[in-house]
Amino acid sequence: MLRSISLVIMILGIIFSLGCSGSPATPGQNDELDKLLGGVELPSPTGVVGSYTFTANDGSIETGQVTRAEDGTLTFMTERGASAYNLSWFNASVEFLNPRGYWNGYAVWYTGDTVEYEVYLDYNRGLPLNNYPILYAKMTTEQRFYPSGVLLPGDSVEVWDPLEIAPYSNNVIYDEYYIPTNCPHGWGSTICIINIAFMYGVLDFEIQYLVMGVWDP
Numbered sequence: 463m464l465r466s467i468s469l470v471i472m473i474l475g476i477i478f479s480l481g482c483s484g485s486p487a488t489p490g491q492n493d494e495l496d497k498l499l500g501g502v503e504l505p506s507p508t509g510v511v512g513s514y515t516f517t518a519n520d521g522s523i524e525t526g527q528v529t530r531a532e533d534g535t536l537t538f539m540t541e542r543g544a545s546a547y548n549l550s551w552f553n554a555s556v557e558f559l560n561p562r563g564y565w566n567g568y569a570v571w572y573t574g575d576t577v578e579y580e581v582y583l584d585y586n587r588g589l590p591l592n593n594y595p596i597l598y599a600k601m602t603t604e605q606r607f608y609p610s611g612v613l614l615p616g617d618s619v620e621v622w623d624p625l626e627i628a629p630y631s632n633n634v635i636y637d638e639y640y641i642p643t644n645c646p647h648g649w650g651s652t653i654c655i656i657n658i659a660f661m662y663g664v665l666d667f668e669i670q671y672l673v674m675g676v677w678d679p
Contacts, residue, residue, distance in 0.1 A: 494677075498647050508529075508531060512667055512668045513667065514528050514665065518663040530554070530669070536667075552583060553582070556582070556672065568673055569675070570674060571674060572641070573647070573676060573678045574643045575641050582632070584631065585629060585631050595660070600622065600656070601654060602620070602621050604619050604652070604655070608649040614641070616639070617640065625656075627658070641676055647676055650673070652670070653668060653670050656669075
């Protein structure tokens with residue numbers, strides 16, 4: 463049995479929907495925002511975005527990095543002797559539905575807003591799916607401060623158990639996160655943790671996506 467892969471999807475970016483009246487507007491590039499959101503090295507949505515562990519039924523364990531291409535393809539990379547091996551199992555991406563605005567290209571929201579976002583998770587069509595049926599899957603999303611990794615206040619953890627992933631499937635998972643008015647200002651990120659059980663073992667991987675800013679005007 464392949465077992466669940468916990469992938470901390472570096473989903474950089476919490477999607478905050480507008481929780482107050484008015485239309486989304488781009489916050490001004492002023493000294494207040496520069497002081498609040500500047501000075502932090504922000505991650506890229508491509509390249510290394512997470513890690514994975516595969517535990518086979520015989521007890522052997524394989525670990526490695528998860529990389530993400532611009533088209534959302536996830537590649538699991540590990541060192542086997544002198545050479546690296548790549549296996550693209552999934553495509554994954556996140557769409558932020560209603561940010562308040564943007565600062566230096568990154569989405570931002572006010573405290574009191576509701577983050578709305580969709581996670582797109584596709585089972586790679588190139589696999590011999592008759593050999594790799596998914597017996598069980600689970601996904602957890604966590605809204606965390608960046609870069610400390612501490613959970614944001616409020617209802618910042620959501621679990622889909624079980625998560626239905628069929629062969630050749632394109633999965634869209636919608637979620638919301640309300641930013642409490644007492645949430646400290648700064649950067650946050652969405653983390654996806656995916657656990658998948660196959661016939662031959664368990665795959666766990668984590669990914670982090672786009673970073674978002676939280677501030678109170």
